[in-house]
Amino acid sequence: MVNGGLKYQFARLSIAEKLIAINVAIFIVSGLAMALFGASEAAVMGWFQLPKEFGDFIIQPWSIITYSFFHAGFGHIFWNMIMLWFASRIFLNLFGDKRYLTVYFLGVITGGLFFLLSYNVFPALLNSNTALVGASAGVTAVLLFVCSYIPNQDVRVIFFNVKLWHVGAFFVLVDLIQIPYGGNIGGRLAHLGGALLGYVYARQLLNGNDIGAVFTNLGENMVSWFKPNKKAPMKTVYKAKSKAGNPTANYQKEAKQRQIDAILDKISKSGYESLSKAEKDFLFKAGKE
Known part of the structure; x- marks a missing residue:
């Protein structure tokens, strides 16, 4: 125990x-x-x-x-x-x-x-x-x-x-x-x-x-x-289509990167504490990816 x-x-x-x-x-x-x-x-x-x-x-x-x-x-x-x-x-x-x-x-x-x-x-x-x-x-x-x-x-x-x-x-x-x-x-x-x-x-x-x-x-x-081992449940795997040629996916990726760049620029100029809670949460999640 x-x-x-x-x-x-x-x-x-x-x-x-x-x-x-x-x-x-x-x-x-x-x-x-x-x-x-x-x-x-x-x-x-x-x-x-x-x-x-x-x-x-x-x-x-x-x-x-x-x-x-x-x-x-x-x-x-x-x-x-x-x-x-x-x-x-x-x-x-x-x-x-x-x-x-x-x-x-x-x-x-x-x-x-x-x-x-x-x-x-x-x-x-x-x-x-x-x-x-x-x-x-x-x-x-x-x-x-x-x-x-x-x-x-x-x-x-x-x-x-x-x-x-x-x-x-x-x-x-x-x-x-x-x-x-x-x-x-x-x-x-x-x-x-x-x-x-x-x-x-x-x-x-x-x-x-x-x-x-x-x-x-x-x-x-x-x-x-450092993480405990977890047995992943068995699941059916489907073959997904590549997103490389998907204009919507590419646009979303570029928009996300622009948002990250804007937040980092704000940090550089005004400090981390100048960010809103939403901006901090967004940057934290982006850093985890």
Whole structure:
């Protein structure tokens, strides 16, 4: 009963909440393994963290993804998950689960590649003994995506209203400033890799170019992992005629796209909150398709 209840509650979560739950669960389990069984950090994370050496990476290529599910401490995971929750609420009001996962994991991969390159290109980092863990690159990708897609949207930060682009610029500047003076330089560069991916993806999408289209099918498969299996009822399948040459269907498609473009233009000029409820609902449904 308990197991069934947990599965039911998990199934009801949004895709972002599921990602947060998985990250927290892995953090707790790995922490308990080290505290109760005396397992070393290397034993728990060794095959999942992203190593800085290309030779080690080739042996464990899955680490370009798995590193993002492990964190170095409570503060590390706490702030990552807070930022992910904040950015995801805005993102999922605009787009569906598939694009969300595409942006998130492309950010993870891009951040990981920035880390690998930085520790094998910059002389000051060559002798550092470190590995990359944490969801920061994926989180930053989602955050910078929304900050770049609707930059003039007002958001409440403690006692003040600020533009989303101010939020994105702040986090990028924090990472840039800390590179010369703080440790974890590779981690900071990984954050910037995720930020670059989020920015470029959003700006290209506004120009009608979906740079993550190649990964959409992968994202769709990932979404299916988080959903309970349902046996589809047997039904009679009828062969439908192609709509390619249907003038009515083409007109409706073009009219819908014009409406989407008008709403996006309104967001860019006046912010997301300027939309009516009908416009928000229309954009949300369009993002799900």
